[in-house]
Amino acid sequence: AGTGSTTGYILPHLPPLQTEYVFTDLGTSFVSKAKEKFRDYPFVRYQTLDIEVDPVAQGFESHQYDVIIAANVLHATTSIKETLSHVRKLLAPGGQLVLLEATTRQRWVDLWIGMLEGWWRFTDTELRSDHPLLSKEQWQQMLSETGFAEVVTLPETDGLPEVMTMQTVIIAQADRTTVESPSSGKGWLLFGDKQGVAQKLATQLRSVGEACTLVWPGEKYQQIAPEEFTINPNQIADYSRLLAKVTANQQTSIEILHLWSLDTPVIEQLSVETLLTFSKKASGTVLFLVQALLKAGCTSQSRLWLVTCDAEPVQGIKSSISGLAQSPVWGMGRVISLEYPDLWGGMVDLDPQNLSTDESVANLLAEIWDGDGEDHVAFRDEQRYVTRLMPSDQLESVGIKVHGDATYLITAGLDYFGLKLGQWMVDRGARNLVMITPQGFPLPAQWTDIPPQSEEGKKIETIQSLEKKGAKVIVFSADITDQAQMSDILEQINQLEKPLKGIIHGASVGGECSIEKMEPQLLEFVLGLKIVGTWILHQLTKNIELDFFVCCSSVGSIWGSQDQVHDHAINHFLDTFSYYRRYLGLPGLTINWGNIGAEAMGVAPSYVESLERIGLEELQLEQALSAFEVLLNSNAVQTLIARVNWGIFKQVYQGQKSRQFLVEIESKSEEFKELLSAEQPEILKQLQIAPESERMGLLIAYIQYEVSKLLGLQGSKRPSIEQGFFEIGMDSLMAIELKNNLEANLLVPLPDTLTFEFSNIVSLGEYIAKKILDLEIVGHAQLEPKKNEDKNDGKYQEVSANLKELSEQEIEDLINQELEDLGAI
Ligand SMILES: NC(=O)c1ccc[n+]([C@@H]2O[C@H](COP(=O)([O-])OP(=O)(O)OC[C@H]3O[C@@H](n4cnc5c(N)ncnc54)[C@H](OP(=O)(O)O)[C@@H]3O)[C@@H](O)[C@H]2O)c1
Secondary structure, three states, rough: OOOHHHHHHHHHOOHHHOEEEEEEEEEEEHHHHHHHHHOOOOEEEEEEEEOOHHHHHHHOOOOEEEEEEEEEHHHOOOHHHHHHHHHHHHHHEEEEEEEEEOOOOOHHHHHHHHOHHHHHHOOOOOOOOOOOOOOOHHHHHHHHHHOEEEEEEEOOOOOOHHHHEEEEEEEEEEEEOOOOOOOOOOOOEEOOOOOOOOHHHHHHHHOOOOOOEEEEOOOOEEEEEHHHHHHHHOOHHHHHEEEEEEHHHOOOEEEEEEEHHOOOOHHHHOOHHHHHHHHHHHHHHHHHHHHHHHOOOOOEEEEEEEEEEEOOOOOOOOOOOOOOHHHHHHHHHHHHHHHHHOOOEEEEEEHHHHHOOHHHHHHHHHHHOOOOOOOOOOOOOOOOOOOOOOOOOOOOOOOOOOOOOEEEEOOOOOOHHHHHHHHHHOOOOOEEEEEOOOOOOOOHHHHHEEEEEEEEHHHHHHHHHHOOOOOEEEEEOOOOHHHHHHHHHHHHHHHOOOEEEEEEOOOOOOOOOOOOOOOHHHHHHHHHHHHHHHHHHHHHHHHOOEEEEEEEEEOOOHHHHOOOOHHHHHHHHHHHHHHOOOOOOOOOOOEEOOOOOOOOOOOHHOOOOOOOOOEOOOOHHHHHHHHHHHHHOOOOOEEEEEEEHHHHHHHHHHOOOOOOOOOOOOOOOHHHHHHOOOOOOOHHHHHHHHHHHHHHHHHHHHHHHHHHHHHHOOOOOOOOOOOOOOOOOOOHHHHHHHHHHHHHHHOOOOOHHHHHHOOOOOHHHHHHHHHHHHOOOOHHHHOOOOOOOOOOOOOOOOOOOHHOOOOOOHHHHHHHHHHHHHHOO
């Protein structure tokens, strides 16, 4: 930016709170002068940059800049192509380069500026044979050869007087992909779709030297071309065989894209049977693929991406959710991301309007090639969307009430929660309830024979209490996945005097099972229950004028939870289903329940405690019902109702991987402020009085001691200081405890992602020392052994020896000696 004359015109027009402006120049003197000149603009940063050298090597992050402005500078470099490739490396996908360049040769300029050596330093003589300036056309050509999709030059009008066209403004937009040659060295395994996305992706990848294998669903495992296979999607052995083959020669990591979901027909074309078939196909093949990856032990060198189309609702975009049948895959993805963070790449939901266009494929590739850590992404109308959990404080009341001259249907109506919902409705004025239970239930004439203390007896007592309040309760024993039974029930309801006005759909099956151990039959069974059951209910009632259709889902389908991949797959179908109904103009509300009235439901206290440890507190039944009332009467489509201690939950959730999903949820910890006012802890006092040379050793020994406590290590056993936290046996909960203990004893706020960002004791110690405690420790300098000193002189001297020069065992032995003393802290 030189003297900053262009900058001087631009800065006053930029919104300070939304702008980050980086002023660069080759020389430090220009940069220093600019700091002075633009001191009134706090959003400006200053950095030296030589655009002829790779910017990443100069400390710039690649693909982070939305707009780059260069006024009469780029021509003054030796190679335009190389210079533009560096500019391209700085620009974000779709970012813009704004150039001001002289494009007309003028003799007086050559005579004047030509006296400077720099004017003639170009060496790309195949482009510029005898002069440094490029014509408009040459710029256009160079830009399109270096990764810029659109180029506009101004002024465009021919015939302007020459003086007006000496300088040209050139605006070039970087394409949305950031693929750069040479090859990344990764392998690519694409489970290819019939829509052409995988095929185009493979072509693009191969064109830049990437090794790419395509896999198609077929009859059996077969290599059909040098880099193409078929496998039987229902045979896990085929996936294993394929992985063994593909990874055999693969030295580095492998990106795996599951695109088979894209072959699911749009929802309108599906019958109950085909809906189930295709949902099973999409989710079942993801399950087999993950299981085969686990079996092959290649989860740490592979990254899995799940690709769907129009399976996710996007705020502000009217969509038919035509990919509803693919939505369970997103529910599965949320669990996979928690259970196998190393394996997890992300989920990308493509735009149904341009599924297999070049742009769509470029978007997908850019997401994987050069992602920014977002793992829930959708593309619509040329825009990229990411998923965020948002507080829903602006619910609009729409005046829905239950009333006496209508009938309400509750599936799972005789389970604890179903009956409570029934009671709640009767208390609000409902007088006609239809409850469905899959178990046979005695007819009213038999009720006197049922022991009052039996489960059935208690349910009968509740029904009778509702009847005493004037309500009529009809119980049907039926399986909601049985179309004939459900048609029959709806037929009977339609013949009642009071029209059906509301449905609460709560039927579900619980149970836990890890992804690794899950039998495909279990996944199929639960898919059958919720997908088929829901679809049948929807089909049978879609022409009835309902006030509400509420689906009960769970918080797990929003953020995942371990060992419940099947449950969250189907619950995520329900999450999306309500948006689909809204698109059709029908009422639809999905509630993602947290841990409701666990005690009243007889849930084991240990389970409740385990949820509390991760921040999910028990939601009392009354609280659940009050929230239900608000939601029922609102315009909400999908809402989470749970009691969450976000301070704990966010830490657990991000314990093993940084996640953007909860960034909008605040979790300010009051506890930390309290800690600050407490008396100074012992370790801090020791750190402050210790000689500089010993502080690092002391701090590392202290962190190691805290980790030992968490791992329950006895005696002189100590965890490795260089091995990863999770490798030495810590889990997410321990990571939080470690963070909390360190905060409490060092009186410093630490990030939630502490053990993710600093993966072992040494790196954590260095971070705390340098960034937070502001100790006088410079890099490893303080870890150097003190020469010519008696080893017994410094208390922690041995520990502060150069860690790089010692074996792990030696370091451990040294630290063990010192830790004896720390036991008292
Ligand atoms: N309770 C919570 O904390 C919580 C948390 C998150 C989400 N939820 C959701 O809220 C809803 C109710 O929760 P809950 O804890 O009461 O669930 P639950 O105890 O698992 O009850 C589910 C009910 O569904 C019935 N059912 C199963 N298969 C059926 C079929 N084929 N046809 C008809 N009914 C069938 C079950 O009947 P049988 O028992 O007779 O088999 C049972 O009554 C569920 O959808 C659940 O996913 C609850």
